Amino acid sequence: MSDIKVTLAVEDRAENQDTLSISEIVPRIVAERKSFVDVTEESLLEEIANCVADSADDNVKDEVDEKPDESPFDQHRLKLLENVKAAYNESALALDFVSLLISSVRPTSASTSMSPHLKTHIPVGSLGADRVPAPQVANEPGVGIGWKIESLTNARDRLKTCASRLRTEAAKEKTYWAGVASIAATGEVLFKVRNSDTRGLGIKYGFGDAGSKYRDPGIGVLKRSATGTVDFEPKEEVQKKFVRVTIKSEEGEVTKSVSNVYTRDSKPPTDPTLAAIHETRHALFEEELFFEIAREARLLTSRKVTVADGAVTVDLGEGDMVVIEWVEVPEEPTTTFAPSLANLFVLALRLLLANAHRQQLEKMRTPPAPLQSKGGPNPNPPLPILRPLLAHILHKRLVSRARRSLYLLSTTHSGLSFEITTNNSTDKESSSLGRLMAAPVSNLKIKFSDKGNAKVVIPSPLQSHQSMFDVTMFKGTSQETVTSHTGFHELVELEEWVRWAADRSEPKKSN
Amino acid sequence: MSNRSITLLQRVDNATEQLNSKFTDIVNSAKVSSKDKSALAMETYLVEESTSAMVRSLEDLLFVTRSLKEAWILGQIRPVVNKPEDGGEGQLADELLDKIEDTSDGVDKETA
Structure with a gap:
């Protein structure tokens, strides 16, 4: 019994058993109990006695077991099963009715779809049908006229509201396009937007066309506001x-x-x-x-x-x-x-x-360089914005510091004279920003009495591959015979060197 | 004529044709002859449907003007410069050449 209870339709079993026909009950019993050969009167009596004894326990058990199952899902399932059964019943009845109706015309084909119950109780072809002419509806002109008037009034009202709506719409369109035209007249770049969510005119306010490669391309939409004026909406919010x-x-x-x-x-x-x-x-x-x-x-x-x-x-x-x-x-x-x-x-x-x-x-205008198999230079190097400014500022500071310390040296060493020239000449055509875009270069000329002279080139301080002071020493007063060439990275080093060179050229003079 | 203008003209034609035919439908179904109720009900529905169709055609016309304006703003419409009655293509160029020739005549005279 316990394994039978597992089936889904437990509740229906008891009532079904009474209604089921013998032909349905017998196979079920065979399926449960196998053959009838082993069944004896004693075993059946014993089983019934056990069943009665168990039922009391079962009832208690069921109460405990089934209470948590009273979930809405189970209720719905039961209701659904009920509805399905009812629908099946209805359709079977309808099929019977139609079959019986057809059976009067085509008895053989209709009898195949009739239920056995119907066949046994009602003779085939006992239901007839005939066409009944529809009763003549009394022509009521009043109703017809009423309907017509009503529909025509509705149509008139709809057309009227539509006309007024279209009129305001047209006015809004006019103001919108006038606004758009005024924007277009200032030379803004407009284009069509055909996205799934936005349709209309786009505007390109960014610097992409001017050569910017910034991540925000600066694209916005020109929308029509409720009053018809042009509303500008940037695609990405830009912080003020x-x-x-x-x-x-x-x-x-x-x-x-x-x-x-x-x-x-x-x-x-x-x-x-x-x-x-x-x-x-x-x-x-x-x-x-x-x-x-x-x-x-x-x-x-x-x-x-x-x-x-x-x-x-x-x-x-x-x-x-x-x-x-x-x-x-x-x-x-x-x-x-x-x-x-x-x-x-x-x-x-x-x-x-x-x-x-x-x-x-x-x-971007020049043809691109040929592709390199090895990684070329950084395709997106930082733009020179801070570097040119810094180079000039640092250079000027360095030169003024050099001038100061050389001046101090020249006061203690007679015969030492110097001159600093900063290269101010620029190629005007190469840059509209004057000497800002050119690397700063200063030339320093030092004279050690008549013994020798030195030329010091001070390049841009941001160039790491070059020494800060590029020194070339010449013999005598002319710049023909090079005696030495060196580079210094610190002002202190240059100072030391100048002092040493000045000392070397001085003692003889003092002698 | 470009495809675009052909489609726009077709839209205008369709809309006007719809407006006409639907209005005719409304007028036709307005008369009450001796009909049964179902026919009358159908005709009332037809009136309603024709009204909606008319409204839609009107909106379609508005769309045509909108797309025309858009094309104009975006420079997709070229105003007709060389109309046939003005002498067709090349007329302006000829005039320009005439003027240039006049000035060179003037220069010749001055230098002469």
């Missing part, structure tokens, strides 16, 4: 921040000047959409500027340039520092340009980025 330069001295204790200008139009456009586009473009420029500076700063760690706390700090030596940050635009920005040192510094940085863009554009 700007690059601020602070120049400090005394190991960062004293702030000498802070830049307060950021990229903006000298005359902001009156159209709000156009103003928003310009503002986003400038913000993107500032973002790229800071990104490029930070990228370049990583290369310059050996030059005392550090990136920390979201700021690039350049240590110029002698306690002077330049801090470059990317900060929020103030609520009330200054509109005038004060020619402070920091403002000029930040202006130079911006010019250098624009120049780098131009150089990249030139590079």
Whole structure:
């Protein structure tokens, strides 16, 4: 008994057993008990007695076992089974009905689909059917007219609302396209956007066409607002921040000047959409500027340039520092340009980025270099923004320090004279930024009375492959006979050497 | 004529044709002759359907103007410069050449 209880339809078993026919019960008993040969009266009586005794236990067990099964899933399953049964019943009845109906016309084919119960109780072909003419509906013109009037009124109302809607729509379209036309007239790059979610006009406000390779290509969408005006939406949110330069001295204790200008139009456009586009473009420029500076700063760690706390700090030596940050635009920005040192510094940085863009554009225009099987140079090197400025600043500082120490030496050593010339001549055509883009070079001429003279070349301090001071010593006063050639990496070394050379040329004179 | 203008013209034609035919349908189904209720109900539905179709055609027309404007803004439409009545292609170039010749005449005269 226990293994029979496992089946899904336990509850239905008891009632089913009463309703099942003999032909159904017998195979089931055979399946459960195998053959009837072993069944005796005694064994059956014993089993019934056991069954009665067990049933009391079973009831208790069932209560305990089935309570947790009363989950909504089981309830639904039972309900579903019930419904399936009912549906099966209904369909069987319907099949019987249709079969009986057809049996009057085609007795043989209909009897195959009739249930045995029907066949035995009702004779085949006993149900007939005939067509009944539909009763003539009384023609009511009033109803027809009413319906017609109603539908025509509805149609009129719909067309009216549609017309007014289209009229406002057309007006909105007009303002939208007028706005778009005014934007297009200023030379902005517009293009079609055909995405799944956005359809309309796109605008390219970034610097991609100007040679920028920044990750944000600067693409936005011109949407139509509810009132029909043009709404500008950048694809990627651009933070309204700007690059601020602070120049400090005394190991960062004293702030000498802070830049307060950021990229903006000298005359902001009156159209709000156009103003928003310009503002986003400038913000993107500032973002790229800071990104490029930070990228370049990583290369310059050996030059005392550090990136920390979201700021690039350049240590110029002698306690002077330049801090470059990317900060929020103030609520009330200054509109005038004060020619402070920091403002000029930040202006130079911006010019250098624009120049780098131009150089990249030139590079993109030239045919690409042949592919190399071995890894070529870095395809995306940092742009020269901080380096040209730093090179000139550090160079000038170095030259002035050299001048100072040589002056001190010349006061103690008679016959020692020097002259420093910085190469200011630039190839005007090669760069629109003047000597900023050219590497700084200074020439130092030292005369040791009549005994000899030296030529010292001081190149850009950022060139690591060259010595800081390239010294060539000549005999006599002319620069024909080279006596020695050397290079120094420190100013102290140069000083030592000059002192030694001056001492060598002096004693004879004193004798 | 480019494919694009052909499709646009087709859209305009389709829309106007739809507007006409659907309005005719509405007028036709407006009359009440002695019909049974089901026919009447069908005709009322037809009126409704024709109205929707008309609205859709109107919106289609609006779309045509929108795409025209877009094409114009994006510079995909070239205004007709050399109309046949102006002398067709080459007319402007000829005029330009005439003017250049005039100036060179002037230069000749000046130098002479």
